[in-house]
Amino acid sequence: MFDEVKGFAVTLKRGFMPNMTIQYPEEKRDMAPRFRGLPSLRSDPDTGEALCVACGLCARVCPTSCLDMHVIPSEEGDRELGEFILRSGRCMFCGLCAQVCPVDAITMSSEYELSVMERDGLVYTKIELAQIGSQSEIWWDSGCRNVPAGS
Ligand code: SF4
Numbered sequence: 757m758f759d760e761v762k763g764f765a766v767t768l769k770r771g772f773m774p775n776m777t778i779q780y781p782e783e784k785r786d787m788a789p790r791f792r793g794l795p796s797l798r799s800d801p802d803t804g805e806a807l808c809v810a811c812g813l814c815a816r817v818c819p820t821s822c823l824d825m826h827v828i829p830s831e832e833g834d835r836e837l838g839e840f841i842l843r844s845g846r847c848m849f850c851g852l853c854a855q856v857c858p859v860d861a862i863t864m865s866s867e868y869e870l871s872v873m874e875r876d877g878l879v880y881t882k883i884e885l886a887q888i889g890s891q892s893e894i895w896w897d898s899g900c901r902n903v904p905a906g907s
């Protein structure tokens with residue numbers, strides 16, 4: 757009998773507490789600064805040009821080989837990025853690609869609604885990745901900035 761009363765007391769107490777649930781997808785939570793969503797490509801906010809210098813480091817470090825890039829010769833005789841492909845179905849959102857990039861051209865976005873009906877939808881091109889990440893912060897910086905010193 758006492759257990760029933762205790763249970764009823766808990767129900768009553770909870771009834772007066774603020775809601776802990778949200779009505780997704782109408783309401784969405786703010787993602788934590790260190791959240792690792794879809795990797796995406798950043799661009800220069802002034803010129804809009806992609807920051808990627810086509811060094812290939814991100815593709816080399818990726819543990820699941822889900823990054824693929826085509827490098828083309830630039831007009832200056834150097835190299836530039838032709839296409840940049842992310843096979844998100846293989847991505848494990850580890851963030852290594854963003855950590856090794858020497859120019860912070862690739863970052864972890866807060867994009868998490870990634871379900872698709874066709875497998876082709878899991879393949880992102882340079883333009884799509886740039887649309888998602890163009891004005892994103894440098895994830896690695898934003899994450900570290902919010903971590904208390906010494907932790
Ligand atoms: S987050 Fe990890 S698995 Fe995904 S593309 Fe970057 S390095 Fe590869």
Ligand code: SF4
Pocket residue numbers: 807808809810811812813814815825856857858859860861862
């Ligand atoms: S995103 Fe960064 S690491 Fe990857 S190829 Fe471009 S410059 Fe290199």
